[in-house]
Amino acid sequence: MPLELELCPGRWVGGNHPCFIIAEIGQNHQGDIEVAKRMIRMAKECGADCAKFQKSELEHKFNRRALERPYTSKHSWGKTYGDHKRHLEFSHDQYRELQKYAKEIGIFFTASGMDEMAVEFLDELNVPFFKVGSGDTNNFPYLEKTAKKGRPMVISSGMQSMDTMRQVYNIVKPINPNFCILQCTSAYPLLPEDVNLRVITEYQKEFPDVPIGYSGHETGISISVAAVALGAKVLERHVTLDKTWKGSDHQASLEPNELAQLVKEVRLIEKALGSPVKRLLPCEVPCNDKLGKSVVAKVRIPEGTILTMDMLTVKVGEPKGYPPEGIANLIGQKVKVNIEEDDTITEEAIEHLSKKIKS
Numbered sequence: 001m002p003l004e005l006e007l008c009p010g011r012w013v014g015g016n017h018p019c020f021i022i023a024e025i026g027q028n029h030q031g032d033i034e035v036a037k038r039m040i041r042m043a044k045e046c047g048a049d050c051a052k053f054q055k056s057e058l059e060h061k062f063n064r065r066a067l068e069r070p071y072t073s074k075h076s077w078g079k080t081y082g083d084h085k086r087h088l089e090f091s092h093d094q095y096r097e098l099q100k101y102a103k104e105i106g107i108f109f110t111a112s113g114m115d116e117m118a119v120e121f122l123d124e125l126n127v128p129f130f131k132v133g134s135g136d137t138n139n140f141p142y143l144e145k146t147a148k149k150g151r152p153m154v155i156s157s158g159m160q161s162m163d164t165m166r167q168v169y170n171i172v173k174p175i176n177p178n179f180c181i182l183q184c185t186s187a188y189p190l191l192p193e194d195v196n197l198r199v200i201t202e203y204q205k206e207f208p209d210v211p212i213g214y215s216g217h218e219t220g221i222s223i224s225v226a227a228v229a230l231g232a233k234v235l236e237r238h239v240t241l242d243k244t245w246k247g248s249d250h251q252a253s254l255e256p257n258e259l260a261q262l263v264k265e266v267r268l269i270e271k272a273l274g275s276p277v278k279r280l281l282p283c284e285v286p287c288n289d290k291l292g293k294s295v296v297a298k299v300r301i302p303e304g305t306i307l308t309m310d311m312l313t314v315k316v317g318e319p320k321g322y323p324p325e326g327i328a329n330l331i332g333q334k335v336k337v338n339i340e341e342d343d344t345i346t347e348e349a350i351e352h353l354s355k356k357i358k359s
Contacts, residue, residue: 003209005178007152008108008128011049013180013233014211019266022131022154022236023048023259024215026112027088028249031077033097036090039241040102040109042256047263050108052131052236055095057117058085075248092121099125116142123149131236134158134186134215140171147172153179154234156215157199158186162206169207180234181207183227184215189252195223200230217252221262228266229273235266294321294344295330301339307331307350317344329353 004014013020023043029036036053043051058067067082077087090098095111102109110127113119119130119142129152136142137160147153153176157165165181172179183199195218203212213234214227224235240253254262280288294317301311307330314324321344322330334351347353 003211005152005180005211007154007178007180007234008050011108013213017233018270019228019232020050020213020234021048021263021266022050022052022234024052024236024238024253026052026054026238026249028238028240028245028247028253029053029088030245030247031087031089033090033094035241036098037101039239040098040107041105042241043239043259044102044105044107046256046260047267048107048239048259050110051102052109053090053095053098053111054114054133055111055118055122056085056089056114057121058082058089060117061115073248075246077246095121095125099127113146116145119146119149123151128152129154132156134160134184137168138164140167143168143171144175147176147179150176152176154182154213154236155179156182156184156236157203158184158215162202165203166206169210173210177209180211180213182213182215182234182236183232185217188217188248189219190217192218192223197223197227197230200227200232204231219252221254221258221265224262225265225269229269237262289320291316292320293317293324295324295327296321297339297341297343297345300341301335303335303338305335307333307335312345315342319344319346321345322347322350 004012007013007020025039029039040051069081070079071081071084076084078084099109108128110129110131111122112131112133113122114133122130130146132146132153132155134156137155137157155168181203183203185194187194200212200214211233212231214232215236216224224237228235238249238253239259240250240255243250243253243255293314296313296315296317298311298313309331312327312330333353335349336351337349339345339349
């Protein structure tokens with residue numbers, strides 16, 4: 001399969017397609033569906049391609065003791081961890097309402113399925129692609145069942161080793177070739193020294209037939225822009241309406257002005273990456289006409305002279321003459337007219353000479 005895939009209907013990633021930008025709302029909606037809608041609209045207005053949530057069927061994601069554990073954090077929405085998570089978890093009907101809202105305003109909508117039953121629901125919801133969170137990347141039974149659904153997949157790699165990611169590739173690829181792998185470090189907020197953007201290039205070498213992306217939890221946007229410059233084809237960042245809100249993810253999230261600036265900078269860097277072909281560009285012609293140098297006669301050269309290197313120099317000349325990169329081609333050639341000292345040497349002044357210019 002090619003390095004490109006249709007992640008959402010009509011929206012391809014990989015190759016020369018624009019980076020696909022995911023606004024990870026997660027559970028930063030505080031359990032309020034109206035806040036969630038505001039965040040979807042914010043993602044759309046800032047230019048993101050997709051608004052993403054996190055869906056759990058709590059009894060399938062956590063065991064009983066985990067849900068009953070007392071939760072006294074300043075970020076807690078309940079006395080136990082289960083109470084906390086239940087406050088933040090939207091119902092199936094609420095997910096359908098959010099999906100409908102996203103469709104109405106024109107932004108793709110999906111969620112990370114945080115357990116196998118959540119994936120079943122998202123499949124029923126007909127999301128365009130499945131996001132596999134880092135916590136499930138080494139959950140091979142989950143991974144295999146999710147791959148068999150046949151939808152495109154975006155797989156984060158936080159907390160994993162390269163050996164594990166090779167296993168992930170070998171499990172998913174034969175079942176479902178349409179997936180991306182994201183470099184990710186699972187820390188909130190993420191320190192620059194723990195980002196390891198070079199893993200992107202290692203993934204590109206290790207998995208050359210899979211688009212590679214980046215899921216970032218750092219503060220600011222510079223590192224994410226650098227990830228795109230390194231070739232990230234999918235970019236995921238957590239977003240919030242207010243970093244001071246209660247919740248452990250808000251500090252590592254982007255506020256609306258930051259998300260808008262990130263999208264702007266990514267699109268700018270994509271333009272700047274341009275073409276790998278090195279050539280004289282049309283925009284360079286005025287500078288080349290003004291300052292581009294030519295081969296010039298160092299001394300007077302009479303008609304019939306055989307040229308030697310000590311007769312020639314290079315200057316900005318008027319009119320334009322023979323290009324300096326071809327000066328060696330002139331040696332041993334006969335001039336067919338008189339050339340005065342400091343005159344440019346033109347192709348027409350040399351017998352049987354064809355100009356050789358690098359393209």
